[in-house]
Amino acid sequence: MTAAITRPGGPKGRILDHARELFFRYGFTRVTIDEIAADLHISKTTFYRFFRSKEALLAEAIRVYYRRIRDGVSDIMADNAGGYLESLTNVLLYIREMLERIDARARQDIHTNAPGIWKSLQDLKNRMVHAALEKVLEEGMGSKIIRPDIDARRVASVLIMAFEHALDSEVLRPLSLSAEDAFQTLVDVFLGGLLTDARRLPGKRRPFATESRSSK
Numbered sequence: 001m002t003a004a005i006t007r008p009g010g011p012k013g014r015i016l017d018h019a020r021e022l023f024f025r026y027g028f029t030r031v032t033i034d035e036i037a038a039d040l041h042i043s044k045t046t047f048y049r050f051f052r053s054k055e056a057l058l059a060e061a062i063r064v065y066y067r068r069i070r071d072g073v074s075d076i077m078a079d080n081a082g083g084y085l086e087s088l089t090n091v092l093l094y095i096r097e098m099l100e101r102i103d104a105r106a107r108q109d110i111h112t113n114a115p116g117i118w119k120s121l122q123d124l125k126n127r128m129v130h131a132a133l134e135k136v137l138e139e140g141m142g143s144k145i146i147r148p149d150i151d152a153r154r155v156a157s158v159l160i161m162a163f164e165h166a167l168d169s170e171v172l173r174p175l176s177l178s179a180e181d182a183f184q185t186l187v188d189v190f191l192g193g194l195l196t197d198a199r200r201l202p203g204k205r206r207p208f209a210t211e212s213r214s215s216k
Contacts (some may be wrong), residue, residue, distance in 0.1 A: 015042075021103065024106055026103075026106055027108070028058060056115055091133065095160065126157070137150070137155060138152045140172060163186065
């Protein structure tokens with residue numbers, strides 16, 4: 001299900017791959033250019049041939065990663081062997097899998113210590129990841145599988161934000177929920193609330209709908 005990363009080969013590609021792993025695990029402040037160069041057995045001169053700074057490296061590494069998510073979503077929907085609902089479920093699993101690779105503490109560290117990059121990367125995520133999921137939802141609306149009255153852009157943004165929180169152990173700990181339980185609950189509520197009545201299983205009402213509302 002995972003799409004191949006389209007990124008430069010050679011030393012630049014190796015730097016991007018290794019730096020991404022470090023940034024996603026430790027955040028921005030704990031990763032150094034010296035560490036990256038030592039791990040890859042390259043000189044700092046080689047590093048600066050491709051990246052002018054650690055900030056530029058972080059921005060490029062995440063840009064490539066978000067592009068990978070966007071392309072992966074497109075690949076899943078293009079396959080569509082099991083129909084739209086199976087493809088939609090696979091898209092949600094794929095996005096969750098990819099977001100899970102970014103540790104919540106690393107994400108917070110980038111937010112706190114590289115705020116300029118964080119803002120530009122949030123904008124990039126909106127253009128790539130959110131837009132890819134929005135397109136998937138709109139396809140379902142056009143096929144009368146997803147309710148036509150939803151705001152696809154808003155739903156995509158809220159769902160991805162919820163996925164990111166559901167992967168944060170600090171958020172889940174007071175709820176006594178595992179990341180897997182939280183994700184499954186989100187998907188159940190998400191699909192239950194978005195499917196048209198014709199696609200919902202018998203006896204299933206829209207989430208949070210009261211008897212009085214459903215009987216009107």
